[in-house]
Amino acid sequence: MPPDLWSLYALMLKSRLLEEAVAMFWQDGLISGEMHLGTGEEAVIAGVVAHLREGDAMALDHRGTAALVMRGVDPVLLLREMLGRPDGLCGGKGGHMHLFSKEHLSASSGIVGSAGPTAAGFALASQYLRPGTVAVAFFGEGAMNQGMLLESMNLASAWNLPVLFVCKDDGWAITTASKALTGGDLNERARGLGIPASEVDGLDVSAVWEAAGSAVERARSGQGPAFLRARCVHFEGHFLGFQLIRLVRNPFKEMPKISIPLIRSLLRRGGAGLRERLSGMKTVLGAVQSTRRDPRRDRDNDPVRRARMALPSDAARLQELESQVEKEIHDALASALEEVPS
Amino acid sequence: MRTMFFTQAVDDALARAMADDPRIVLFGEDTPLLRRELLVRFGPKRVRGAPISESAFLGAGVAAALAGLRPVVEIYMVDFLGVCMDALLNHAAKVETFSGGKWTAPVVVRAPCGGGYGDGGQHEQSLWGWLAHIPGLTVLVPSTPADAGGLMLAALRHDGPVIFLEHKLLSETWLEFLGSGGRRTVKFDIPEEGAKGPVPKTWEPLPIGKAILRRTGDDMTIVSVGSGIHRAIEAAEALEKEEISAGVMDLRTVSPLDKATICESVAQTGRMLVVDEDYEAFGLSGELSAILLEAGISCRYARVCTQTTIPYSRYLEDRCLPNATGIMEIARQLMRS
Numbered sequence: 221m222p223p224d225l226w227s228l229y230a231l232m233l234k235s236r237l238l239e240e241a242v243a244m245f246w247q248d249g250l251i252s253g254e255m256h257l258g259t260g261e262e263a264v265i266a267g268v269v270a271h272l273r274e275g276d277a278m279a280l281d282h283r284g285t286a287a288l289v290m291r292g293v294d295p296v297l298l299l300r301e302m303l304g305r306p307d308g309l310c311g312g313k314g315g316h317m318h319l320f321s322k323e324h325l326s327a328s329s330g331i332v333g334s335a336g337p338t339a340a341g342f343a344l345a346s347q348y349l350r351p352g353t354v355a356v357a358f359f360g361e362g363a364m365n366q367g368m369l370l371e372s373m374n375l376a377s378a379w380n381l382p383v384l385f386v387c388k389d390d391g392w393a394i395t396t397a398s399k400a401l402t403g404g405d406l407n408e409r410a411r412g413l414g415i416p417a418s419e420v421d422g423l424d425v426s427a428v429w430e431a432a433g434s435a436v437e438r439a440r441s442g443q444g445p446a447f448l449r450a451r452c453v454h455f456e457g458h459f460l461g462f463q464l465i466r467l468v469r470n471p472f473k474e475m476p477k478i479s480i481p482l483i484r485s486l487l488r489r490g491g492a493g494l495r496e497r498l499s500g501m502k503t504v505l506g507a508v509q510s511t512r513r514d515p516r517r518d519r520d521n522d523p524v525r526r527a528r529m530a531l532p533s534d535a536a537r538l539q540e541l542e543s544q545v546e547k548e549i550h551d552a553l554a555s556a557l558e559e560v561p562s
Numbered sequence: 563m564r565t566m567f568f569t570q571a572v573d574d575a576l577a578r579a580m581a582d583d584p585r586i587v588l589f590g591e592d593t594p595l596l597r598r599e600l601l602v603r604f605g606p607k608r609v610r611g612a613p614i615s616e617s618a619f620l621g622a623g624v625a626a627a628l629a630g631l632r633p634v635v636e637i638y639m640v641d642f643l644g645v646c647m648d649a650l651l652n653h654a655a656k657v658e659t660f661s662g663g664k665w666t667a668p669v670v671v672r673a674p675c676g677g678g679y680g681d682g683g684q685h686e687q688s689l690w691g692w693l694a695h696i697p698g699l700t701v702l703v704p705s706t707p708a709d710a711g712g713l714m715l716a717a718l719r720h721d722g723p724v725i726f727l728e729h730k731l732l733s734e735t736w737l738e739f740l741g742s743g744g745r746r747t748v749k750f751d752i753p754e755e756g757a758k759g760p761v762p763k764t765w766e767p768l769p770i771g772k773a774i775l776r777r778t779g780d781d782m783t784i785v786s787v788g789s790g791i792h793r794a795i796e797a798a799e800a801l802e803k804e805e806i807s808a809g810v811m812d813l814r815t816v817s818p819l820d821k822a823t824i825c826e827s828v829a830q831t832g833r834m835l836v837v838d839e840d841y842e843a844f845g846l847s848g849e850l851s852a853i854l855l856e857a858g859i860s861c862r863y864a865r866v867c868t869q870t871t872i873p874y875s876r877y878l879e880d881r882c883l884p885n886a887t888g889i890m891e892i893a894r895q896l897m898r899s
Contacts, residue, residue, distance in 0.1 A: 249747025252680025252876050254740055304680075304875030315682040315874030330684045331645060332614045365613035368645070393614050394638075395592050401613035461743020464595070474744075478598075485599035490581030496605025503606055504598050 223429040228270060229527045230541055232262040232425065235286040236524045237549040238295050242285065242302055242316070246460050251302050255316060255460040258286030260516070261388050263523035264450040265290055267428025268356055268386055271436045275353035277325035277346070279338035282317040284328040287358060291324050295549060299556035307560060325355075333366025335359045336385070340372045343381035343445075354382040354439040361449075362393030364406050370413070373445070377414040382439035384432065385410070387449040388422065395458050397510060410447035422450030423523040426530065452523065453516045464511040563760045566707045567734040572672075572726075573600060575711035575765045576634065579718045580604050583632060586718060589619060590636025590672075596735070597636075616646035620671070624654040624723070627669040632718060640675040640689045640727060654723035655698030669724075670717045675703075676729040676789060676839055677883055679741035679750050682874035686730075690787070691838075691845030693725050694817035700724040700770060701816040705732070705791040708761045709814055712768035719767055729789040732756040751880075753792030773820035775827060779809030782833035782862075782896060785824065785850055787813045790837040790884055797889035806897055808835070816846060824850065825857045833862045833896055837884050842867035864896045 239257045246255045258265060261283070269290040272278070280287055289295050293309065301308030302316050310320055317330035327338055339357030346353045363369050364387060376383045387406060391398050410417040418435070420427040428450055435446035457465045467474040482504065486497055515521050531538060566574060577600055580586045588609045594601050601609040612619040616637060623635035637643055643650065654667045677686025694701045702717060702724060704710040710728065717724040730736040731752055742748050776791060777798055784794040791812045798808040811827055813819065828834045834854065836847040847865040854861060866884045873879055 246743075247745065247747065249745060249749075252741065252748050253874075254681055254685075254743070301874075304877060306875075310874075312875035312878065313682075313871075313873040315680070318682055318684060318874065330682075331642065333645075362614045365615045366645070367615065367617050393591070395595055396611050401611060459743065461745060463739065463744070466744050481599055482602055485577070486602040488577070488603055491577075491603040492605035492608070496607065497602055500601040500603070500605045500609065503594050503601060507595060 223270070223426050225426065225527065225531050226537070226541060228266050228425045228429060229531060230545055231266040231270065231290045232524045232527055233542065233545045234295070234549065235262050235265070235289050237546065238289050238298065238552070239285060241299065241549065241553050243456075243460060245299075245302065253315070256283040256458065257454070257456055257460065258283045260390070260453045260455045260521070260523065261422065262286055263425035263527060264386065264388050264422040264428055264452055265358070267425050268384065268432040268448075270429060271433055272356065275325070275346070275350040277339070277342035277353070277355040279335040279342060279355065279357045280319070280326060280328040281332070281335050281359050281363070282328070282330040284319050284326075284358070285316055288319055288321060288324070288326060291326060293321050293324060295552040296555045299552060303556065305560055333359065333363040333369035335363070336369035336372030339383045339385070340375050340381055343376065343383045344379070346382055352440050354384060354436055356384045356386060358386050358388060360393070361387055361389040361391070361398050361402070361406060364409065365393070365402060370409070373410060373415055373447070374413050376445040380442070380444040382442070383445040384435050384439060385415070385445060385447045386432075387447065389449055389451045390454045392454070392458060395462060395464065406449055407447070415445050415447045417447040417449065419449045422452035423521055423526055425523060425527045453521045455516050457511075457516065464507060467508060468511050564763060565758065566711075566761045567758050568707045568710055568732040568756065569728060569735045571707035571711040571761050572714050572728065573597065574761075575714045576600065576718070577603060578765050579715055580608065583718070585630065585632040586634065587626075587631055588634045588636065589623070591638055593636050596739075616642060617649065620646045621649040621653065623669045623671075624649050624667045627667040627723075628657065628665060632668055632670075634670045634672055634718070637671060637673040639685055640673040641685055641687050643673065643689070643693075650693070650699060650723065650725075651696055655696045658698060658722060666722045668721055670726055671724070672726045672728070674730045674733060674736045675727040676731060677872050677879060678731045678789070679737060680874065680876050680879065681740060683872040686872045686879075688788070688840035688868070690725075690727055690816045691840045691849070694846065698723065699817060701727070702770070702814070703727045703729070703787040703816055704814060705756050705788050705812050707759045709768060711761055711765050713770075713814065715765050716767035716770050720770060727788070729756075731789050753789050755795070756789060756792045768814070771815045771818040771820055773811055773813045773815070773823045775809060776812050777808070777810040779807040779831065781807045781831060782835055782893065783809045783811055783827040783831045784835045784837055784889070784893070785811045785813060786837035787816060787846075788839065790839050793884055793886050794837045794889060796886040797893065800886065801890055801893055804894070806893060808893060819849070819853065821853050821857070824853060825859055828854055828861050829859050835889070835893055835896055836865040836867070837889055838865065838867040839884055840868060842869045862896055862899055864892045866892050
């Protein structure tokens with residue numbers, strides 16, 4: 221059965237519009253602290269979540285908003301949670317990194333790699349209490365260097381747990397390029413633990429949907445865990461307001477703040493010889509340069525746009541779908557900003 | 563006298579020590595970006611980035627210290643020590659005893675701590691009591707730029723594992739990185755005296771385990787650390803108008819505690835009020851009361867601490883963490899009791 225591109229596109233668009241509203245709240249200061257958006261990974265999330273049904277569980281990372289809204293959590297509750305309101309999804313006590321929905325068996329965590337053990341535990345409960353259901357773990361490729369995730373993959377393999385490990389690979393471990401800090405090949409790591417691994421273009425929702433479909437089916441039928449690696453981009457980097465992205469977008473404003481103390485330190489007496497100092501400077505400039513050349517900056521890498529282009533030509537249906545989703549998010553925004561009932 | 567921001571002072575003292583001692587190396591997640599000024603001065607061999615593998619790189623830091631290096635291991639937030647506690651709990655803290663006193667691990671673990679900017683309970687804990695509970699670990703919590711630089715230098719010269727905690731509300735760089743992200747639309751209750759201040763022309767190590775009386779007062783001794791000091795001073799100044807005279811003692815070191823100075827002050831005032839951003843139960847505030855009881859000092863005692871998981875909502879968070887209003891209220895009760 222081919223994927224229903226219309227419904228996948230609707231899921232992705234809904235999530236995108238919701239997170240654009242979240243970004244606006246954040247910029248306006250209505251949300252304090254960090255904000256990790258899932259913008260850019262919608263195809264990975266939609267392609268997996270579309271296969272989930274009643275009783276399936278999700279273990280989410282610090283970027284869980286997209287998965288929850290696609291799974292059916294009310295966007296009003298999500299927005300109110302991020303505004304810290306008592307009528308938010310978690311009473312305003314969790315915030316975007318700690319979103320929980322018991323009803324959807326979905327738990328988030330800001331601790332990198334913890335989706336591994338959580339999904340393994342959810343899957344263990346599935347085996348006893350809800351045979352035929354599965355658990356999904358969403359995490360980034362940076363988490364693949366975290367011991368607890370690799371231990372969980374082994375546990376899932378040894379206990380034949382129904383887990384789909386989904387690695388959303390954007391190439392960045394927090395704000396450091398992953399390839400500089402990762403040995404070997406991630407797919408081979410999974411295979412080395414006895415878990416079948418597949419790799420797909422995470423910007424192509426159909427490809428993710430197909431790969432995820434066979435992995436989920438495999439887990440449902442008791443054949444154990446699977447590993448899915450999907451390459452994607454995060455338009456905003458690790459989080460909103462990330463310094464290097466600000467620097468690239470607005471060099472005249474941001475450059476002096478960074479470069480003056482940097483050059484002063486480079487020239488200070490005491491420390492390494494010239495060669496080592498220049499090597500250090502090269503590392504810093506390299507980070508700026510790779511941010512500048514980053515695929516994040518290329519809108520062709522926008523999975524929502526790509527899904528839209530892949531739809532069968534039907535202008536009327538497209539318009540209807542988009543205005544429906546836009547209205548839903550617009551209404552959610554208005555409702556989220558209503559006065560807290562006393 | 564020079565003036566510095568809090569983290570600028572830590573990095574300046576660290577740079578001073580690195581220039582003098584080639585055994586000092588720095589590593590952690592994103593360290594080349596976060597410590598880029600040290601990177602361009604000391605080169606990538608001494609300032610390196612680590613994968614998100616805290617158990618591995620903290621454990622490696624402990625062993626590298628055993629083998630002759632002086633590593634400064636950066637943990638992104640003290641909360642994340644939960645991932646890699648074994649390296650501290652079962653290794654760094656134990657080597658000296660297990661080796662019959664013949665071997666120590668002079669590693670410095672540097673981590674931001676504390677809340678007040680809206681990151682929620684998994685990213686805003688204090689945890690110094692949890693760490694100080696373990697024999698063999700030294701725990702430093704500076705409250706001013708001058709103390710931060712002086713204590714960092716002391717940590718680097720100490721012959722054993724040291725946890726060095728930087729409160730995020732005092733740190734200009736952490737607050738910008740995690741709190742505002744370059745926005746002007748958010749405001750935090752930053753203790754100005756702690757965020758920026760005078761530092762000595764030449765860094766000297768401060769003694770570990772030495773508290774300091776920040777403010778004198780006859781009616782009670784308010785004891786605190788980190789940003790709590792500034793909340794306590796704010797409260798003490800306001801209480802002055804109500805004719806309550808409160809002294810404020812900055813512990814600076816949670817482990818070892820400066821028992822003599824604490825006892826001396828409380829014996830004089832007859833009242834101790836502990837202000838602790840760390841959790842209330844089984845922690846620093848209880849330990850301080852035990853010290854007084856053991857010394858046979860009779861006093862009135864109260865505490866203002868964090869009692870629950872820190873909620874994400876800024877409104878709820880401000881009510882959960884110790885603040886001047888709460889301190890004043892408990893101080894008044896303490897005077898009446």
